[in-house]
Amino acid sequence: MMTEDEADLTAFAPPTRTRACELYLISPQEVGGVFPDRLKAAFGGGSVAAFQLRVKNVGEHELALLAEPLQRICADHDVAFIVNDSMSLAKRLGADGVHLGQSDGDIREARALLGPAVQIGRTCHDSRHLAMDAGEAGADYVAFGAFYETTTKPSHYRPEPAILSWWSALFEVPCVAIGGITPANAAPLIAAGADFIAVCQGVFGAEDPGKAVAAFADVLKG
Numbered sequence: 001m002m003t004e005d006e007a008d009l010t011a012f013a014p015p016t017r018t019r020a021c022e023l024y025l026i027s028p029q030e031v032g033g034v035f036p037d038r039l040k041a042a043f044g045g046g047s048v049a050a051f052q053l054r055v056k057n058v059g060e061h062e063l064a065l066l067a068e069p070l071q072r073i074c075a076d077h078d079v080a081f082i083v084n085d086s087m088s089l090a091k092r093l094g095a096d097g098v099h100l101g102q103s104d105g106d107i108r109e110a111r112a113l114l115g116p117a118v119q120i121g122r123t124c125h126d127s128r129h130l131a132m133d134a135g136e137a138g139a140d141y142v143a144f145g146a147f148y149e150t151t152t153k154p155s156h157y158r159p160e161p162a163i164l165s166w167w168s169a170l171f172e173v174p175c176v177a178i179g180g181i182t183p184a185n186a187a188p189l190i191a192a193g194a195d196f197i198a199v200c201q202g203v204f205g206a207e208d209p210g211k212a213v214a215a216f217a218d219v220l221k222g
Helices: 004-010 035-044 060-076 087-093 107-114 128-137 162-170 187-192 209-221
Strands: 022-026 050-053 080-084 097-100 119-125 141-145 175-178 196-199
Touching (some): 022 209, 035 060, 035 209, 050 060, 060 080, 080 119, 087 097, 107 119, 128 141, 128 162, 141 162, 162 187, 187 209
Parallel strands (some): 022 196, 050 080, 080 097, 097 119, 175 196
16 A cells, blocks of 8 residues: 555656756776776767766875866866765865765754855755755755665665656755666666766676766657
């Protein structure tokens, strides 16, 4: 039997899209060595809106050094440079944004520290309540997922695409779909109302990141 929450979600048809869905890339754990060249190659394959530096268990000073060439590459290609988890690193680097998990601090605190122009995103898993709380606190986007199986950040959360339709029908704040997304399975999320699809292994796990981005670009065009 369908729960009340599920019934609420199915009541929303996919919204009439007013902005094109865009690609949001997330880094692998290893971003040294040849990775800057792979990032350039990815950007050469098509339009990318944002790049998130997501590296765990590395000290802030070392991560800042790794971030510098990547941030320059993003600036050269007009791609927003987003830092995962750390408000302090985002402040130190003058990043375009910070993405906060549920345990990574308060959105209002991040806004006070980073200023009005910095983009603040919030992980909301499969929860409408977390998303509404994030929107009320001033998040610039909310992220739902994982929609599919993923090795980048294993998750037991499995929202249905309908949550994207529900959000897009009611709120102006953009939504991001994340988790195991490939060119083969992205279309239902785009049709449901995702403003961005966030991808890591679908691009950086490929032999040629540029070709992988081009494949996503074809899907995003519809």
